[in-house]
Amino acid sequence: MERLPKAIVPIIIAVVIAIIFIANSTVNVNSGEAGVLFKRFDGGVVTDGEPLKEGFHIVAPWNTVFIYEVRQQTIDESMQVLSSNGLDIKLDATIWFEPTYDQLGLLHKERGQKYISRLIQPAVRSATRAVVGRYKPDELYAQKRESIQNEIYDETNQLLKNQYVQVNRILVRDVSLPPTIKQAIERKLKQEQESLEYEFRLEKATKEKQRQEIEAEGKARANEILNASLSENILKEKGIQATIELSKSENSKIIVIGSGENGMPIILGNN
Structure with a gap:
């Protein structure tokens, strides 16, 4: 293979450098994500600006972009906690959470990309211990699960106040007793x-x-x-009326003999 002319070599070197420069200067932020810019020679993490949105971005090659998922996420927690009388209670819960979008730079600077294990999980576990520790086992068994999870949710949000994340919901899936x-x-x-x-x-x-x-x-x-x-006179009147009605019947044969003890006639007959 013939040797390349000396004039072409610098051009090739320049092209390679340009390709490397461009490759290290482009960042693609996918759907549901945001980027935190770290300026190596200009103050470090950018905390006072908006995170990099979805799409294609060009940054200086000496800077770095840290990608965060900003959609709602879930984690499952299985915890062993103590009731008010010291008995072991197993509680399974699901937590819905997301980072606060406009404070993503602060979250990265103070907590880092492992903020779930450093921040959210410890807060949920601490809140669960505090809530369950207020109840006896029979109260936990009979208590409405919604009430327990609401208390855990409130305690967790109190612990995570001003921590650049938000917990949207906590679901207690199961409470297991000895x-x-x-x-x-x-x-x-x-x-x-x-x-x-x-x-x-x-x-x-x-x-x-x-x-x-x-x-x-x-x-x-x-x-x-x-x-x-019912007086005596009324009874006599009723008897007379009954006798008259019987006498009008075509199918009745009636024989009236004298009178009874109360002055009413004695009626003999059949149909």
Whole structure:
């Protein structure tokens, strides 16, 4: 192979240097990400400007861009904590979080790219210990899970205040108690349920008895009123009316013999 002319060699060197320069000066920020610029010779991390947005950027080759995911992210935590009486409680939780976009430079400067393990996880664990430590095992078992997770969420946000991240939600997936404690609580809850059921049946029977007594008293009162209103003359009149109606029937054979003890006729007959 023939040797290249001496005039071409500098051109080739310049092209290679340009390619290296351009390759080290271009940064691509993908969707859902943002970049923090580190100026090696001009003050370090840029904290007073907006992070690099999605897209293609050109920076000086001696500077560095650190890429952060700025979408909402999740982490799962499985923790062993103590209840108020010192028993081990296992709690599984999911945390939704995201870095504060306009403070991404401060987050990188003070916490770094490992901010999840350095900041969020310790805060969640500390908050969980504080919340669970206020309850006894039976309270944790019976307490509404939503109430517990809301308390953990509030405690976590308090710990992460002014830390350049935001926790959007905490979900408590499971609260596990020691087997013996769980069985004892279940027996207690079963007994309470049976007691409530017995009280319900007793109350129902009492109400039914009261209803029957009221109904009987009503009937007795009605009979008293009816008996008081039925005088001897009214009874005679009713008997005469009944006799007249029977005599009008085509299918009746009636024989009237004298009168009874109360002055009413004695009626003999059949249909």
